[in-house]
């Protein structure tokens with residue numbers, strides 16, 4: 606996809622310094638968006654902001670722990686002051702925890718649910734007044750293939766990603782007549798820092814890659830265009846949908 610599909614739009618991205626976040630911020634910048642990039646990793650956030658800003662893009666960087674209602678309110682205030690509007694919210698911040706049911710510790714369960722699940726709700730809650738005021742807004746919530754099918758591991762992560770899927774659908778129904786579309790994104794195995802250890806250890810022999818019909822991990826640059834599609838007006842009649850980008854992993 607080329608062009609200026611986000612010209613005039615303001616987009617807020619959480620987890621913006623991660624693998625998928627960086628690719629999305631870079632693509633959104635090329636597509637004409639004004640950007641609010643957020644993360645808990647403040648050093649990388651400053652670097653990303655300088656890199657994108659050096660190209661003349663209007664970009665603001667703000668620390669945001671998505672599990673904090675207070676920090677969400679602060680960031681939304683920054684958006685209101687700087688841009689007065691918000692048209693796109695991309696909830697990408699997330700953490701992964703592998704243990705299954707019996708080995709998951711309660712603190713880890715709470716942390717994963719707080720960031721992945723509650724963080725997605727808090728983001729929509731805090732940003733919704735601005736998104737409604739936009740009148741033509743889009744929210745992309747990041748679930749996973751592990752929000753669609755069970756893996757036999759990652760109990761807290763799977764629970765959180767399954768919740769993001771249905772939270773997105775109910776929000777889509779709630780806001781459909783108020784000009785806010787809400788969809789969930791379901792990446793498969795994507796080579797980013799989140800799973801880099803696994804890929805370094807196992808390469809293409811990693812079992813989920815072996816189960817992927819395309820027999821490779823996806824690249825962040827292959828996910829960002831799917832997020833762009835949901836963000837821009839090309840998807841104007843799509844809400845409450847699940848966009849799976851997994852090289853065929855969940856097709857069998």
Ligand SMILES: NC(=O)c1ccc[n+]([C@@H]2O[C@H](COP(=O)([O-])OP(=O)(O)OC[C@H]3O[C@@H](n4cnc5c(N)ncnc54)[C@H](O)[C@@H]3O)[C@@H](O)[C@H]2O)c1
Nearest residue numbers: 620622623624625645670671698699749792795797798799
């Ligand atoms: N990489 C994959 O294979 C894959 C597959 C399916 C879904 N996903 C999902 O995609 C999203 C992006 O993942 P990624 O692959 O880019 O991972 P990543 O680890 O590269 O990036 C995640 C980012 O989230 C940030 N973050 C962590 N906790 C945070 C918090 N409390 N508040 C704000 N930011 C926080 C991190 O600093 C990091 O920049 C995640 O929600 C992840 O669950 C990834």
